[in-house]
Amino acid sequence: MAKIVIGVIIAVYVGYLIYRQVKNIKARNFCGSCCGCPSAKSCSRKSNKGDES
Amino acid sequence: MTSTNSNQDKFLNNRNPNTAMKNKMRKAEELNIGFIGNPNSGKTTLFNAYTGAQLKVANWPGVTVEKKEGALRYHNHVHKLVDLPGIYSLTSYSIEEKVSRQYILSDDVDVIVDIADASNLERNLYLTLQLIEIGKPVVLALNMMDIVKERGMEIDLHRLPEMLGIPVIPVSARKKTGLDILMHAVSHHKASEPKSNDVVVYSELIEDKITKIIERLREYNPDIHNPRFYAIKLLENDSEIMGNCPFDVSDIVDRSYETEIINRKYDFIEEVIEEVLVNRQERSELTDKIDNVLTHRILGIPIFLGIMGLVFFLTFTLGDGIKGIFEGWLESFSVWTEDVLLALNAGAILKSLIIDGIITGVGTILTFLPNIAILFLALAFLEDSGYMARVTYVMNGIMNKIGLTGRAFIPMLLGFGCTVPAIMATRTLENVRDRRKTILITPFMSCSAKIPVYVLLSGMFFGKFATLAALSMYIIGLVSGLLIAFAATKIEDKADQLKSPDEKSEVNQLLIELPEYKNPNAYSILIYVWENVKAYLSKAGTTIFLASVVLWFILSFGTTGYVEDMSQSFGAVIGHFLVPALEPAGLGFWQIGVSLISGLAAKEVVVSSMGILFGITSIDSAIGLSAMHQTLGVMGFGALNAYSMMIFVLFYTPCVATLAVTAQELKAAKWTTFLLIFQLTFAWIASVLVYQIGSLFI
Numbered sequence: 001m002a003k004i005v006i007g008v009i010i011a012v013y014v015g016y017l018i019y020r021q022v023k024n025i026k027a028r029n030f031c032g033s034c035c036g037c038p039s040a041k042s043c044s045r046k047s048n049k050g051d052e053s
Numbered sequence: 054m055t056s057t058n059s060n061q062d063k064f065l066n067n068r069n070p071n072t073a074m075k076n077k078m079r080k081a082e083e084l085n086i087g088f089i090g091n092p093n094s095g096k097t098t099l100f101n102a103y104t105g106a107q108l109k110v111a112n113w114p115g116v117t118v119e120k121k122e123g124a125l126r127y128h129n130h131v132h133k134l135v136d137l138p139g140i141y142s143l144t145s146y147s148i149e150e151k152v153s154r155q156y157i158l159s160d161d162v163d164v165i166v167d168i169a170d171a172s173n174l175e176r177n178l179y180l181t182l183q184l185i186e187i188g189k190p191v192v193l194a195l196n197m198m199d200i201v202k203e204r205g206m207e208i209d210l211h212r213l214p215e216m217l218g219i220p221v222i223p224v225s226a227r228k229k230t231g232l233d234i235l236m237h238a239v240s241h242h243k244a245s246e247p248k249s250n251d252v253v254v255y256s257e258l259i260e261d262k263i264t265k266i267i268e269r270l271r272e273y274n275p276d277i278h279n280p281r282f283y284a285i286k287l288l289e290n291d292s293e294i295m296g297n298c299p300f301d302v303s304d305i306v307d308r309s310y311e312t313e314i315i316n317r318k319y320d321f322i323e324e325v326i327e328e329v330l331v332n333r334q335e336r337s338e339l340t341d342k343i344d345n346v347l348t349h350r351i352l353g354i355p356i357f358l359g360i361m362g363l364v365f366f367l368t369f370t371l372g373d374g375i376k377g378i379f380e381g382w383l384e385s386f387s388v389w390t391e392d393v394l395l396a397l398n399a400g401a402i403l404k405s406l407i408i409d410g411i412i413t414g415v416g417t418i419l420t421f422l423p424n425i426a427i428l429f430l431a432l433a434f435l436e437d438s439g440y441m442a443r444v445t446y447v448m449n450g451i452m453n454k455i456g457l458t459g460r461a462f463i464p465m466l467l468g469f470g471c472t473v474p475a476i477m478a479t480r481t482l483e484n485v486r487d488r489r490k491t492i493l494i495t496p497f498m499s500c501s502a503k504i505p506v507y508v509l510l511s512g513m514f515f516g517k518f519a520t521l522a523a524l525s526m527y528i529i530g531l532v533s534g535l536l537i538a539f540a541a542t543k544i545e546d547k548a549d550q551l552k553s554p555d556e557k558s559e560v561n562q563l564l565i566e567l568p569e570y571k572n573p574n575a576y577s578i579l580i581y582v583w584e585n586v587k588a589y590l591s592k593a594g595t596t597i598f599l600a601s602v603v604l605w606f607i608l609s610f611g612t613t614g615y616v617e618d619m620s621q622s623f624g625a626v627i628g629h630f631l632v633p634a635l636e637p638a639g640l641g642f643w644q645i646g647v648s649l650i651s652g653l654a655a656k657e658v659v660v661s662s663m664g665i666l667f668g669i670t671s672i673d674s675a676i677g678l679s680a681m682h683q684t685l686g687v688m689g690f691g692a693l694n695a696y697s698m699m700i701f702v703l704f705y706t707p708c709v710a711t712l713a714v715t716a717q718e719l720k721a722a723k724w725t726t727f728l729l730i731f732q733l734t735f736a737w738i739a740s741v742l743v744y745q746i747g748s749l750f751i
Contacts, residue, residue, distance in 0.1 A: 003399045010406065015601040049615075 090168035092139030372424030414601025456542025468498030494534035502656035639744035704736035
């Protein structure tokens with residue numbers, strides 16, 4: 001049972017990561033998932049996008 | 054409605070009844086406060102102090118390139134704070150000036166807080182006078198009062214507000230003093246506008262023209278709120294305001310009166326300074342003494358190279374010392390997980406996914422955390438002390454020779470941390486060509502993600518010369534970047550010869566403020582390092598996790614299903630496809646091909662993929678290094694191949710995020726495609742040259 005739970009947790013997490021990547025790409029929020037960027041917190045790209053539109 | 058019409062409406066209907074009503078309703082609940090000021094006047098530090106945010110601050114101008122918002126609850130009222138990019142004036146030339154001006158002129162801001170560096174009052178007051186002319190409530194926050202006191206200077210805080218007609222509050226954002234009084238002043242000042250927005254009185258001729266333009270503006274829109282500001286801007290021939298002006302003013306504005314207007318403002322500033330500043334001292338003696346050495350005409354560049362050399366030396370040597378602890382943890386965790394999976398009687402596939410895929414892939418990257426932390430600690434120290442701005446000045450001569458402004462060196466320096474924000478930082482460059490060239494060469498600066506690759510390969514093959522081999526990557530990257538920019542300029546020059554003189558590009562002269570040297574603030578440095586460490590951990594848990602699982606999948610499954618032997622996997626098929634192309638560079642091994650492709654997700658994945666490919670959990674430990682060295686040796690992969698691979702990693706596309714942000718910044722698919730092809734081709738040619746020439750000697 002436990003091994004099934006572990007497998008499911010990994011599968012769900014991988015699914016979530018893929019979903020997030022796809023969502024970011026669709027939103028043209030490339031840089032990105034932001035997780036790789038040291039300026040992620042200081043970057044207000046999302047809010048600015050709203051302003052631009 | 055066309056965009057021009059829309060702009061014209063904005064130009065004259067900036068206080069239309071509907072908007073005013075909406076704002077009135079909003080004002081009952083919240084107050085929008087815009088933080089504006091000269092670059093490096095401490096806006097973001099003050100913003101962080103109020104909001105508890107941890108936005109990047111640094112002791113050099115141009116850190117903030119976009120507006121950032123935060124909230125503050127003050128006496129049961131919600132105040133929205135907006136941190137704007139630093140600007141010297143309300144003239145729109147660069148992107149950050151445009152961002153700040155548009156926001157300040159919009160209805161979104163209720164009170165303007167002008168943050169001025171009190172130790173450089175003369176320079177900061179120019180923007181203050183322009184803000185007063187807008188006619189909105191302005192509060193002047195005199196920041197860095199601690200420095201004023203340290204230098205034995207005094208500011209007459211009674212006379213200054215009298216002369217300017219606005220409240221003046223002394224604060225120290227770093228020491229968090231005066232913050233309550235400033236917010237108190239903002240709250241009480243929200244309804245009141247400057248006593249007079251004609252603090253600066255111009256010559257009779259100009260004042261007469263201002264009156265005429267105001268009359269015409271009022272005819273067009275009786276509700277116009279700040280006609281004096283627009284009238285002055287029209288007289289200055291401000292291209293944006295002129296372009297959006299819905300009627301002809303050529304009978305009044307017969308020429309540009311910009312010089313007279315600027316001069317009059319500076320005359321007034323001189324009068325203010327004479328009256329309010331006691332013991333005037335422009336710069337600290339200590340700053341001058343240090344600058345005599347660090348920005349020396351001849352010694353400046355060697356000192357910079359020496360300092361950066363020391364930064365990377367510490368990154369590799371000191372980081373390696375601490376890394377052992379992390380490797381021990383990883384090893385213990387791996388053994389513990391294996392025991393747990395054994396006890397659970399887990400199947401071979403699940404066990405392989407967790408041990409060989411996730412723990413090896415993610416864990417390998419985590420062991421490099423000390424190196425990353427030390428790099429950012431050193432960079433934070435340099436930024437906070439005020440040295441980074443000097444580097445721009447020191448490098449200006451060389452940058453001019455290659456056809457770029459010294460300002461372009463700031464993104465290149467940021468590129469040593471992460472290429473994504475470095476590319477975004479090119480927004481501070483006014484010239485489009487400068488931006489393109491800087492974006493072209495910034496990825497050649499070795500970002501922190503390349504550190505694991507350098508540490509691994511140099512540690513494995515270069516013994517006592519490992520640090521030297523890793524350091525050479527930084528020098529090769531920097532020199533190559535400069536040479537490419539030079540070549541690009543030459544190509545542009547040739548193209549310009551065919552154009553008319555008007556179309557030709559010109560090098561922008563460097564105008565950069567050299568801030569005072571400061572004792573680095575421990576809190577700012579800790580935040581900077583923590584933000585980067587957190588980003589690294591987050592990257593390991595997301596991008597690298599996903600890449601490791603995908604990699605494990607393509608290396609564990611083949612046409613026959615689950616395979617024990619990776620050479621039968623889908624990954625091997627992909628890798629073999631690349632072998633012929635990589636062969637001349639000494640990288641003709643399918644495993645290397647796979648790890649280089651996976652490196653496009655993030656450069657660290659090159660290392661984690663090697664761990665997965667060669668089945669070594671603690672790839673960076675002495676045992677791991679020895680095991681991998683042996684395996685690679687059997688394959689015929691030696692020191693020359695390793696150096697060639699380091700060169701390839703240095704030059705090829707840093708990651709997909711970099712490419713995406715490039716596309717976003719340049720807004721041109723052809724330039725982004727060109728960049729991708731250029732980076733891959735250049736990386737290939739450089740590694741082929743290194744391997745082929747090296748083969749002649751080894």
